[in-house]
Amino acid sequence: MKRFHAFAGMLYYPCSGLGDYVGSYEPEEEARKAASKAKHKEGSSYAWSTILAHDEDGSLVELD
Numbered sequence: 001m002k003r004f005h006a007f008a009g010m011l012y013y014p015c016s017g018l019g020d021y022v023g024s025y026e027p028e029e030e031a032r033k034a035a036s037k038a039k040h041k042e043g044s045s046y047a048w049s050t051i052l053a054h055d056e057d058g059s060l061v062e063l064d
Helices: 027-038
Strands: 006-009 023-027 046-054 060-062
Touching: 006 027, 023 027, 027 046
Parallel strands: none
Antiparallel strands: 006 023, 006 046, 046 060
């Protein structure tokens, strides 16, 4: 499983399920590029993006 997970969405509050999921990436820079691309895509109304990473103990940590 890849360690970095990108999310982007149209509303201030996240959607339920995986509606805001962009994808999983390795390394971190690839996740950042994907989140930025989703947020700034022409015609996109996405208002936010963020990156989550699996920490060493298996928990998720928000990087942005």
